[in-house]
Amino acid sequence: MKSVDAHLAGILATVRPLAPLELELEQTLGTTLAEDVTSPVPLPPFDNSAMDGYAVRAEDLAELPVTLPVIDDVAAGSVELRAVGPGHTVRIMTGAPMPAGADAVVPVEWTDGGTVSVRIDRRAEAGNAVRRAGEDVQAGEVVLKAGIVIGPAQLGIIAGVGRRRVLARPRPRVVVVSTGAELVEPGGTLAPGQIWESNSYTLAAAVREAGAEGFRAGSVGDDPAVLLDRLDTHLVRADAIITTGGVSMGAYEPVKEALSPLGTVRFEKVAMQPGMPQGFGVLGEDEVPIFALPGNPVSSFVSFMLFVRPALDRMRGLPGGLPETVTATVTGPLRSPPGRRSYLRGVLAPDGTVTPVHGQGSHQLAALALANALIVVPEDVTEVESGSAMEVVRL
Numbered sequence: 001m002k003s004v005d006a007h008l009a010g011i012l013a014t015v016r017p018l019a020p021l022e023l024e025l026e027q028t029l030g031t032t033l034a035e036d037v038t039s040p041v042p043l044p045p046f047d048n049s050a051m052d053g054y055a056v057r058a059e060d061l062a063e064l065p066v067t068l069p070v071i072d073d074v075a076a077g078s079v080e081l082r083a084v085g086p087g088h089t090v091r092i093m094t095g096a097p098m099p100a101g102a103d104a105v106v107p108v109e110w111t112d113g114g115t116v117s118v119r120i121d122r123r124a125e126a127g128n129a130v131r132r133a134g135e136d137v138q139a140g141e142v143v144l145k146a147g148i149v150i151g152p153a154q155l156g157i158i159a160g161v162g163r164r165r166v167l168a169r170p171r172p173r174v175v176v177v178s179t180g181a182e183l184v185e186p187g188g189t190l191a192p193g194q195i196w197e198s199n200s201y202t203l204a205a206a207v208r209e210a211g212a213e214g215f216r217a218g219s220v221g222d223d224p225a226v227l228l229d230r231l232d233t234h235l236v237r238a239d240a241i242i243t244t245g246g247v248s249m250g251a252y253e254p255v256k257e258a259l260s261p262l263g264t265v266r267f268e269k270v271a272m273q274p275g276m277p278q279g280f281g282v283l284g285e286d287e288v289p290i291f292a293l294p295g296n297p298v299s300s301f302v303s304f305m306l307f308v309r310p311a312l313d314r315m316r317g318l319p320g321g322l323p324e325t326v327t328a329t330v331t332g333p334l335r336s337p338p339g340r341r342s343y344l345r346g347v348l349a350p351d352g353t354v355t356p357v358h359g360q361g362s363h364q365l366a367a368l369a370l371a372n373a374l375i376v377v378p379e380d381v382t383e384v385e386s387g388s389a390m391e392v393v394r395l
């Protein structure tokens with residue numbers, strides 16, 4: 001059997017980062033910046049007030065209280081400013097440019113709030129409540145480096161330096177196809193032998209959580225020709241495809257039957273539990289990566305975390321690898337098949353313990369839904385005593 005690490009290494013050697021595109025600002029959330037972004041101007045671009053109050057010359061506040069004539073009113077956005085001469089003041093709002101001559105702002109709370117003249121009761125030192133030009137960013141300074149993932153704050157600073165568009169690697173578009181004649185869309189009625197289809201929902205959601213776009217392409221039955229047709233339809237708009245089901249040893253394995261003859265997708269057993277049967281390869285002229293995951297709901301989800309998510313990271317221009325682990329103390333005994341790495345479902349608590357959930361079967365989706373962690377049991381370990389320290393993947 002192939003090891004988990006070897007299978008992932010093969011996948012990462014095949015998938016490539018997506019080409020960067022000029023994206024509109026609104027489309028950049030979750031994309032990976034592919035250029036250094038600089039500011040054309042200092043930020044703030046001009047000295048301005050940090051508070052609503054009065055722009056003064058600090059030296060005029062030597063004796064308090066003092067009453068000064070208010071010679072002007074400046075709001076944020078004001079352009080024509082009167083200079084503040086000795087013994088004068090200007091009413092000023094937060095964000096408004098500092099008038100020439102003034103070197104401090106007295107917050108309105110320290111005054112009587114007058115509009116013709118104002119009585120000031122408290123001293124403000126030079127520089128008080130003044131935001132200096134360039135104190136956030138210098139002109140020409142790099143504000144974001146290529147390679148970072150754009151979140152809300154990063155999107156904000158791109159707008160804040162005046163850019164409408166930016167070069168970024170887009171979120172990979174991933175199409176999810178389920179296979180199985182027994183599958184019924186949620187909301188429909190079950191006939192004997194049928195179950196509600198859940199994998200495509202789980203996986204499309206996991207794709208989105210991994211910073212990509214997930215599209216459900218519905219489920220197909222057990223006919224390989226129908227599956228090939230469905231894949232063909234979606235290939236043009238997909239950066240990657242995920243199928244579930246139809247990869248083990250049964251009499252009707254549509255994914256294996258449809259894709260094996262192409263010669264570009266390999267079906268193998270990977271030394272893990274759950275998720276042993278795995279298919280991976282490329283499809284079509286554009287060599288779109290395809291992940292043929294096992295049908296059991298827990299198996300397909302664990303396979304996603306170990307193989308698809310790192311591949312999506314790589315496509316996004318990020319380093320892709322096995323999920324990070326933390327060490328936790330297990331509160332019960334564990335069993336694992338020899339020679340296979342198990343990913344058992346558990347609840348990780350703030351006190352550093354992890355409790356295995358009841359129901360470790362690869363069909364037990366409800367038990368997975370109770371878990372927030374996968375407990376990793378190495379290949380050479382078959383029994384783990386309660387109280388042992390184990391590596392755990394947070395979900």
Ligand SMILES: Nc1nc2c(c(=O)[nH]1)N[C@H]1C(S)=C(S)[C@@H](COP(=O)(O)OP(=O)(O)OC[C@H]3O[C@@H](n4cnc5c(N)ncnc54)[C@H](O)[C@@H]3O)O[C@H]1N2
Pocket residue numbers: 178179180182183195196197198199200244245246247248249250253274275276277293294295296297299362363
């Ligand atoms: N003789 C053997 N039988 C099996 C082996 C084996 O090595 N030899 N491997 C087992 C393992 S391990 C797994 S995992 C499964 C993988 O099976 P398939 O990938 O072929 O998946 P299916 O047979 O289509 O389905 C398995 C199971 O999952 C349910 N399922 C499938 N798709 C969905 C869906 N979209 N939503 C919800 N549930 C789904 C399906 O009804 C089956 O119960 O094979 C073992 N057998």
Ligand code: MOO
Pocket residue numbers: 272273274275276277294296299362363
């Ligand atoms: O390895 Mo299968 O994925 O047990 O359920």
